Amino acid sequence: MKVNIINKLYDRLSIWKRKIQHFLQTLLAFIKWFGYHRRVQVLFAVLVISLPLFLIVYGIVLPAKNHKPFPVTSDISSDTVLSGKISLNDDMLASLKNIISLENEKVFQKNRLSLADKDSIYLILDLRDSLLLLEIKGVPVRTNKIIDLSKSRRFSLISHENLLPWISEPFTLERELSTIPKMPIVVKQAPKDTAEAAQTSSTPLPPESTAVFFTFFFDRNLAIEFEQADPLKEEDYPVIKSYRSKKRKESRHSVFQTLKSPRQADQPLLIRIVIDEADARAIYRAVPSRTHLILKL
Amino acid sequence: MKVLVVFFLGLLFSALLSWPIVRNFSRIQETALRFKPKAELKATAARIGPEKFSTYQASLEKELAAIRKKLAAYIPKQPYLIINTSGNDFLLMKDGQQIRHGMCSTGSYTVLQAGEFREWIFKTPRGMFHIQGKTPNPVWRKPDWAFVEDGLPIPSATHHSRYEYGVLGDYALSLGKGYLIHGTLYKRFLGMPVTHGCIRMGDEDLADVYKTLPIGARVYIY
Numbered sequence: 001m002k003v004n005i006i007n008k009l010y011d012r013l014s015i016w017k018r019k020i021q022h023f024l025q026t027l028l029a030f031i032k033w034f035g036y037h038r039r040v041q042v043l044f045a046v047l048v049i050s051l052p053l054f055l056i057v058y059g060i061v062l063p064a065k066n067h068k069p070f071p072v073t074s075d076i077s078s079d080t081v082l083s084g085k086i087s088l089n090d091d092m093l094a095s096l097k098n099i100i101s102l103e104n105e106k107v108f109q110k111n112r113l114s115l116a117d118k119d120s121i122y123l124i125l126d127l128r129d130s131l132l133l134l135e136i137k138g139v140p141v142r143t144n145k146i147i148d149l150s151k152s153r154r155f156s157l158i159s160h161e162n163l164l165p166w167i168s169e170p171f172t173l174e175r176e177l178s179t180i181p182k183m184p185i186v187v188k189q190a191p192k193d194t195a196e197a198a199q200t201s202s203t204p205l206p207p208e209s210t211a212v213f214f215t216f217f218f219d220r221n222l223a224i225e226f227e228q229a230d231p232l233k234e235e236d237y238p239v240i241k242s243y244r245s246k247k248r249k250e251s252r253h254s255v256f257q258t259l260k261s262p263r264q265a266d267q268p269l270l271i272r273i274v275i276d277e278a279d280a281r282a283i284y285r286a287v288p289s290r291t292h293l294i295l296k297l
Numbered sequence: 298m299k300v301l302v303v304f305f306l307g308l309l310f311s312a313l314l315s316w317p318i319v320r321n322f323s324r325i326q327e328t329a330l331r332f333k334p335k336a337e338l339k340a341t342a343a344r345i346g347p348e349k350f351s352t353y354q355a356s357l358e359k360e361l362a363a364i365r366k367k368l369a370a371y372i373p374k375q376p377y378l379i380i381n382t383s384g385n386d387f388l389l390m391k392d393g394q395q396i397r398h399g400m401c402s403t404g405s406y407t408v409l410q411a412g413e414f415r416e417w418i419f420k421t422p423r424g425m426f427h428i429q430g431k432t433p434n435p436v437w438r439k440p441d442w443a444f445v446e447d448g449l450p451i452p453s454a455t456h457h458s459r460y461e462y463g464v465l466g467d468y469a470l471s472l473g474k475g476y477l478i479h480g481t482l483y484k485r486f487l488g489m490p491v492t493h494g495c496i497r498m499g500d501e502d503l504a505d506v507y508k509t510l511p512i513g514a515r516v517y518i519y
Binding site: 030033034040043044046047048049050051052055056059060061063064086088092093095096097098099100102103105106109110112113116119120121134136137138139141142152153154156157158159160161162183184185186187188189190191192193194195196197204207248251252254255270278281282285286288 | 299300302303304306307308310311312314315318319320322323325326327329330331332333334335336337338339340341342343344345347350351353354357358360361364365367368371372373377379381382383384405406407408409410411412418420423424425445446447448449486489490491515517519
């Protein structure tokens with residue numbers, strides 16, 4: 001019986017061995033054929049580089065080359081023409097930098113004033129002092145120190161003349177992605193009688209421990225990524241994986257949008273912020289779904 | 298046949314090479330932007346006019362001072378309270394300075410469903426509120442949900458079982474719409490979201506908040 005099984009196994013192995021030998025011989029013949037035909041090699045090389053080249057040219061080189069900040073008004077264009085004749089010495093340059101800083105501050109305080117009149121909770125992102133503030137009616141209720149901050153290179157490419165109108169109104173939140181729910185709702189059915197009520201536990205649920213990562217997508221192409229500084233726990237990985245996969249999907253969608261219109265001027269401006277887990281959770285839970293953001297540059 | 302194989306292999310390798318580009322698209326775009334020159338300040342100089350720099354700067358400073366003055370009016374002159382419903386803690390503030398910090402309990406975000414059409418959500422409202430009333434030795438007038446939660450029939454509005462003594466601590470401060478800041482018997486739950494929407498505090502914290510905040514004082518809840 002045992003000998004029979006071993007023989008059958010041996011036969012099968014020999015068949016597989018022959019099949020593999022045949023495949024390798026075919027492959028070798030194919031490679032030899034490929035090596036002798038120069039035209040086929042060229043066709044293969046062209047095919048291989050065609051799609052990556054297309055993506056690089058239409059999705060990266062062209063948008064970067066034609067990158068135009070927004071919003072470009074006709075007034076600014078005419079000023080830019082005039083600016084060719086202006087030369088600035090060091091004192092004038094220092095004075096101009098101070099004016100730019102004052103103009104940014106004026107726009108920032110004006111935005112605070114406009115939101116202070118509304119009955120809403122809003123965010124202030126102060127890139128100058130690395131602070132993230134939560135305000136209600138002009139009163140700062142929470143000030144968070146930003147642990148790490150990085151922003152898109154596009155910011156340094158946009159002139160003050162274009163940046164000023166861009167930040168002159170508060171940004172409005174349009175959509176968001178997050179690892180935690182907006183409200184940690186628990187649904188409870190009312191007990192039928194006192195006996196059932198006595199059986200239900202009155203002990204509160206343990207505090208939430210899910211890692212806090214979220215991205216806010218504002219109008220005028222501003223996106224802000226919030227990440228917790230605290231190290232991740234093993235149970236966080238599936239949630240983070242799902243969040244990152246959603247973000248990659250967004251990114252891939254933008255790739256195809258760019259390919260459809262490679263000359264578009266309004267590429268998203270991304271800011272990445274790292275704050276404490278408690279701060280990130282409080283900020284995410286506190287702001288309403290259509291919250292506003294004031295950006296201080 | 299062999300040419301066809303080469304064609305499909307070419308397409309396959311092409312797709313494989315493109316995948317990392319698609320995955321890191323925005324990162325590569327950012328790198329590509331390094332080669333663009335940085336924005337210049339000359340357009341701003343042209344708009345203002347170099348000869349008007351000092352007068353323009355002075356006018357900007359004046360405008361800014363006026364806006365800051367208007368904004369300062371939003372900071373309460375009297376003491377105020379800030380409640381954090383996420384961390385379940387509070388800050389008692391006076392003249393923009395923190396005078397007390399402590400733990401509290403806020404809404405549990407429990408949805409209590411009773412049948413098909415009745416449900417309550419136990420959350421603390423957010424925004425700006427005012428202290429509308431202050432009561433020492435408050436008596437709790439139990440709302441309908443308190444009976445539903447205990448599996449009891451709902452009594453009439455004036456029934457004696459509606460009134461419970463000593464469960465709200467020594468003081469209660471009303472925020473309107475039935476929301477109170479009050480004490481608790483369950484001190485071990487301070488710092489946790491366990492309430493039906495009210496804000497619970499420890500005895501000493503509550504006494505200090507009660508004495509410090511006058512009627513009309515602002516309470517900011519986020």
